[in-house]
Amino acid sequence: MIAVPELSIVATMYRSTPFVKEFYRRITETAARVTPSFELVLVDDGSPDDSLPVALALADMDPRVRVVELSRNFGHHTAMLAGLRHTRGELVYLTDIDLEEQPEWLLDFWKDLHDSNSDMIYGVQTERAGSFIKRYTGSLFYRLFNLAAKPGIPTNGCTVRLMTRRYVDAVTAFKEFHIFMMGLFSWAGFRQKPRYVTKIRRSGQSNYTPLRLIALSVDAITSFSSYPLTVVFVGGVVITVISLLYALYLFVTKLLHPDLILSGFTSIMVSLWLIGGSVISVLGLIGIYLGKIFTESKERPQYLVRKVYERLPGESP
Numbered sequence: 001m002i003a004v005p006e007l008s009i010v011a012t013m014y015r016s017t018p019f020v021k022e023f024y025r026r027i028t029e030t031a032a033r034v035t036p037s038f039e040l041v042l043v044d045d046g047s048p049d050d051s052l053p054v055a056l057a058l059a060d061m062d063p064r065v066r067v068v069e070l071s072r073n074f075g076h077h078t079a080m081l082a083g084l085r086h087t088r089g090e091l092v093y094l095t096d097i098d099l100e101e102q103p104e105w106l107l108d109f110w111k112d113l114h115d116s117n118s119d120m121i122y123g124v125q126t127e128r129a130g131s132f133i134k135r136y137t138g139s140l141f142y143r144l145f146n147l148a149a150k151p152g153i154p155t156n157g158c159t160v161r162l163m164t165r166r167y168v169d170a171v172t173a174f175k176e177f178h179i180f181m182m183g184l185f186s187w188a189g190f191r192q193k194p195r196y197v198t199k200i201r202r203s204g205q206s207n208y209t210p211l212r213l214i215a216l217s218v219d220a221i222t223s224f225s226s227y228p229l230t231v232v233f234v235g236g237v238v239i240t241v242i243s244l245l246y247a248l249y250l251f252v253t254k255l256l257h258p259d260l261i262l263s264g265f266t267s268i269m270v271s272l273w274l275i276g277g278s279v280i281s282v283l284g285l286i287g288i289y290l291g292k293i294f295t296e297s298k299e300r301p302q303y304l305v306r307k308v309y310e311r312l313p314g315e316s317p
Helices: 017-034 051-061 076-085 105-116 132-148 165-171 181-187 210-224 227-256 265-298
Strands: 007-013 038-044 065-070 091-094 120-125 157-164 192-197 305-309
Touching: 007 017, 007 051, 007 076, 017 038, 017 051, 017 105, 038 051, 038 076, 051 065, 065 076, 076 091, 076 165, 076 181, 091 105, 091 165, 105 120, 105 157, 105 192, 157 165
Parallel strands: 007 038, 007 091, 038 065, 120 192
Antiparallel strands: 065 305, 091 157, 120 157
């Protein structure tokens, strides 16, 4: 019988070769300071580099390390969900492996959770790093998401968080195919408390390109709210009312001035382009929602696990 650890630590890997060994060293040293009973769950999200072999070498050396290999790249949020589902601990610490979120934060999160009797302590950046454009677009995303979805998500929230088993069990029960974990974390409720942190930015290019960030934003908002459809409906009503009022104005003007020649080719063309663009945008938005319904109706699994690597107690390396 496998003993239930007091703490599970989860991190996902994608192009993470430069960080795996250092992360392992620092997180295990920190975890040992809070409890001798812990496990480390590393999720390989179809990483194209040597992240998996490096993690497997650690698992061979340390039975506390378990490696979950997904069948391909499913995305950061899906990989986080897979990692949470493979934990056994009474408490679960989720963090990024790239060392921007310091492994040593576990000590403070552990203390906060026990002092506050919360179900989750989640990290919030004191100040969003990056260029002005990245900070502005990030702030815009949070405003739009919190306007469209209820409950909203914390502005500048991080991956890092410490959770109780009952909270993790509730979050991992979600079956939807389109996963936005930050939204699920907030939607689940329970007793949540923020802890403000400052990330240490590393050099190098982020795995989140501008196009991926835009796609994530659209997917996040449309996955959690039908509010955009309401906006489209209201916009359509406004355009219709304005059009009717303008038509009434032209009709009355013609009645009062029969000899007046009404011209306005330019304004008509502008109106046609405006309405045409609006119609295309509306159809595209409806298409996004229909596409999500189509995907969800297939009931495909959220991810596939190729293999779980672990060394059971008593087994030799």
